Amino acid sequence: MKIIVLMKQVANKDAVLRISADEKWINEADVAQQTNESDGYALEEALRMKEAKGEGEVIVCSLGPQSAKTVIKDALARGADRAVHVVVDDSKTLSPYQIAAAIVDAIREENADLVFAGLQSDDSSFGQTGVILAELLGIPHATIVIEVDRSKLNGTVRLKRELESGWYQWFTYQTPALLTIQSGISQIRYASLKGIMAAKKKEIRDVAPTIADLAGKQTIQKVYLPLKTKQTQLLGNGDAKAGAVELVEKLKVEVRVI
């Protein structure tokens, strides 16, 4: 069984973001990077499926600049067998269809049984690269997957999708299929020292893609801080304890819940 896991390097969740001079993105140079959260869960689920099956191969695929090697090496250290790096320096200007098409070119020949991706990225949040990729590969997809029945993996895969408001639904899919994985599907393992050492010998195949123009591409014209919908009263002026005293006063006098 061969599983490809799509992983993306994104700005750290807690990073302070500064808008770039051209107002089309952020200054990435001064921001710490990390693996996109749901992609980490996608890798974990792939590793667990391989373990449950007792055989197979987990291949990590990332599209991005050379710095994305950090994400790839971390995935190899956690247990992925090898990697495909679609090297694109200026990946932030690509739209989801372009990204999906470039990845399809790089992985089509692998003929994977399953392709896993995170639900959406924490930077662009297109939430559709995986779905488009499945369509281009000609395979079915399921989004927002929160559980995979690892006991049933023979030409089909049974998976649980999250619906809204606490509802769920099981589906059985023909394979090959693409699944987008929801954060929290399982506990993510840490890389062991042994894993880190072993990762150094694992193959990373660099691919230089041809990025096709797309007429219907979506393009960011301007990035800016969200317009505030409310006037926030900031209390305490940086002193949390003083703020707490003021807040209780407000809850008593203005909101009247105390």
Added chain:
Amino acid sequence: MILVFIEHKDCVLNKTSLEAVAAAQAIGKDLGLKATAVIPCGSGECTLAQEIAGYDLEKVIVAKSEKLGTYTPDGYADAWEQVIKATNPQYVVMSHTYQVRDFAPKVAARLGREVVGDVIRYRAEGGKLVLTRRIFLGKLDADVTVGGEAPYFVTFQSGSFRGENAAKGSAAVETMDVSVGDLRMTPEAPFQEAKASVDLTKSEIIVAVGRGIKSQENIAVAQQLADVLGADLAASRPICDNDWLPIDRQIGSSGQTVAPKVYIALGISGAIQHIVGMKNAGTIVAINKDAEAPIFDIADYGIVGDLFEAVPVMVEEIKKANG
């Protein structure tokens, strides 16, 4: 024309579809286009069609195939492809629900296009739309344009338009038989994991904790505040994913949607998925170390600082006030 998707389960309307109708009507007004609703439907009478026909729309198209009775991405993609090819819309407008996230990009991709997703507002410029979406987990807004020829696919975030603002009218209902190919997935019946034992939708005051609470032990800090306020305890998704609180305490798109009188967010950054579940609270209080956390954009009162300093002081002050 503009096509607008009506989502339903067994002919029970998903209310966010009325928001999509309101969005399509607004765009139609700005661009001089009429909106037509599309209802995918299995066998039998579509009881929803008459209800939707009561809105100001050019038409209601019931896209019919026996394979559309239960939602599948393959079935919906086939149906939508045919409806779009038969009607040549300028825009296809949908609410950014979990179901739409599942099939809309597939439909767009078949036509060589993509979806501008989770849009929060738009403006019309030179006969086309500039669409605003949140990026970087809500920390920044981006104005986005789409190139090429129509159709353009847009999904709107829940709450971007008000369903009750959808203009009433009278539309003709038309049935379109669509052919759906082989479905490569077999659905089982949807179910609720565990019947929510806690109904937070009735809460007057909610104290909610997020990632900033750091450990399960620290939830006691928030519990003390909830106790003195007579509030219910709730959480953002990461807390429930870690089993620090049960899932029936989760607020947001995958949990409960609440509108209490007061919502106190402790160490919650305010990702979109959380905000859609609580933004209609009467008063929103946020305590967070990160001054740039998006939760402050919707907060009425904010403390930028350590919740572990602020909350114990609040507990003492409230006790004093309560006598």
